[in-house]
Amino acid sequence: MWATILSSLLFGLWHVAAPMRSFLEGNMNIFPACMAMLSLTIMSGLMGAKLCMLTKIFGNLWVPMADHFVNNTIVNLLHISAVSGSDQMQVMRIAIAQTLSFFIVLFLYWKTKASKKDTFRE
DSSP states (O other): OHHHHHHHHHHHHHHTHHHHHHTTTTTSSSSHHHHHHHHHHHHHHHHHHHHHHHHHHEEEEEEHHHHHHHHHHHHHHHHOOOOOOSSTTTHHHHHHHHHHHHHHHHHHHHHTTTGGSSSSSO
């Protein structure tokens, strides 16, 4: 449990680099940067917990690595262009998708009784 909490927190904090860089380079004001850092920390922390659960469910790192790859590919490729030129709802779509996928994996974690399994199995 503590490993999941700590690794998820660190995973979430790692993702503040992009808005922090945008703020330091003058491309973003302080309030939007702080909101982006907060939302990225929460969403990425949630994803970190999901990756930990996938590791317990499947007993290897391949499934969580594949999930992370697919997630990043989708997030980086699917942008919607608006007349304003920016994707205003991307963060909301990511938050909804991450929350939904988290609850699906949480259900699988509960259903497979993964908490009682050894993490890495042969």
